[in-house]
Amino acid sequence: MVDANAQSEAYNAITYPENATASYPMNPEMIKVACSNCNLRELCMPVGLNHDEMVKLDHVVSTRKRVKQGGHLFSHGDPFTTLYAIRTGYFKTCVNTEDGREQVTGFQMAGEIIGLDGIVSDKHNCNAVALEDAEVCIMPFENVEELSREFPVLQRHVHKIMSREIVRENGVMMLLGNMRAEERLAAFLLNLVQRLHARGFSQSEFVLRMTREEIGSYLGMKLETVSRTFSKFSEDGIIEVKQRNVKIINPEALKQIYNPQTCT
Amino acid sequence: MVDANAQSEAYNAITYPENATASYPMNPEMIKVACSNCNLRELCMPVGLNHDEMVKLDHVVSTRKRVKQGGHLFSHGDPFTTLYAIRTGYFKTCVNTEDGREQVTGFQMAGEIIGLDGIVSDKHNCNAVALEDAEVCIMPFENVEELSREFPVLQRHVHKIMSREIVRENGVMMLLGNMRAEERLAAFLLNLVQRLHARGFSQSEFVLRMTREEIGSYLGMKLETVSRTFSKFSEDGIIEVKQRNVKIINPEALKQIYNPQTCT
């Protein structure tokens, strides 16, 4: 029903120098990189730069780094030095209570920026875990700030990224505080499909990268409730679900269930 | 048991030119202002600036504005042009669903910055409502960005403020997604008292500026549950409550109830 690998591999096709790792013998996971010919540019970098500016911007990103499925890009308490732009793969960010409860605070995909939580205290305040083998661009925050002072358009872009994250979290608070299970899951699916569509994927079919438990953690419900709500949607003919393969049959019905907040 | 007005009036004592409003005849709510002698400086501005830098920073803040209790500092959809630093009074920020449900996304007090939600789309994405008569400093975002490019210390400060908001919201997501009513209220009270203490108020006694319903909206529970939980804490000898007056008798017990996340 859905090609399980299409989402990831579309971006694995990006080329970079074959000998890149050779210049960083101490860390084979580090890879040299240039934004100016990255096809995710519009997703993670400001638009409307001239050639000179693009060349300078290349210096923001120093190298790349690979993270295996289940691996931590960073963990709570790690010193913060850099932001990361996701190139391929999916991540979750999460915080934990002392007694081991986990709250997923977001799912991130290609082109999205991760690590903003670390700026305030120079330490990361959450964990970033790869949901599948992933590759990120390393953007040392010193560089970002330095170039931001030089390029107002980059400065504005950085501010917008942070503001977008604040607004996104406002929306999650609304979900968690005011909405019922069906509304939460509808909102989640609509958001996911919208972001995938912006990356050139189908508006209707996709593969979930996370478990029912992780979805539940994000949406403040138990995995059984997530599963039951999927089944309910399926019985109602709104979606087709088979394990992690999802096909949206009736997006309008989903939108109706998710009484959309005026603030989106 | 608690002096209901102390919190507000402590900051009303700040002086500013008596004839300030006269220079803005078109809008008597606008008041000229200087940060360099504002006693909230350390709360809303970076520390470690020399005299010249301070003078320049004064230009970030153009004027002040008063908002009456219940008045909107800004509303969802309003064009975004400026950040606001709260000088006196308390605010809530909230978002609404189409069908009228409200989610309070935060309570803000003196020295805190409000309006970051507007940067991403040049429109405000939430409402800011004064919980009591309030006064804010207007900081046109153009000015903030311009001076940020000039002063790395201000730039870093702005980034930290935005990052802090992201981390705060992560914590609220944890509350809403994983915690029970008692844990939520304990966390809320501890956070409030900590912020008030940082402003020179008592660590134990304070006056709530918001209704049970607003607390409930913030914490994802109904006003009756908020009230019952207050009563429970009171019966257990952890706090004393009378209407909006709260006295914390046993802060350790509160901390124990609020199984603190490792991420704070």
Place this chain on the structure above:
DNA sequence: TTCTCTGTTTGATGTATATCAATGAGTTTT
């Protein structure tokens, strides 16, 4: 193939919190 493991689905039952309802306390208006 069969075994094992992890993740998913579905059913039966329990519970924290919501809902409905009435009373009470403070504050402002008349």
Place this chain on the structure above:
DNA sequence: AAAACTCATTGATATACATCAAACAGAGAA
């Protein structure tokens, strides 16, 4: 001072979701 209003408290009952439990499905490993 009484009336009218908003906000808070408390009780009785309802319910959405959690919890407990068992079966099931797909992916690797032996």
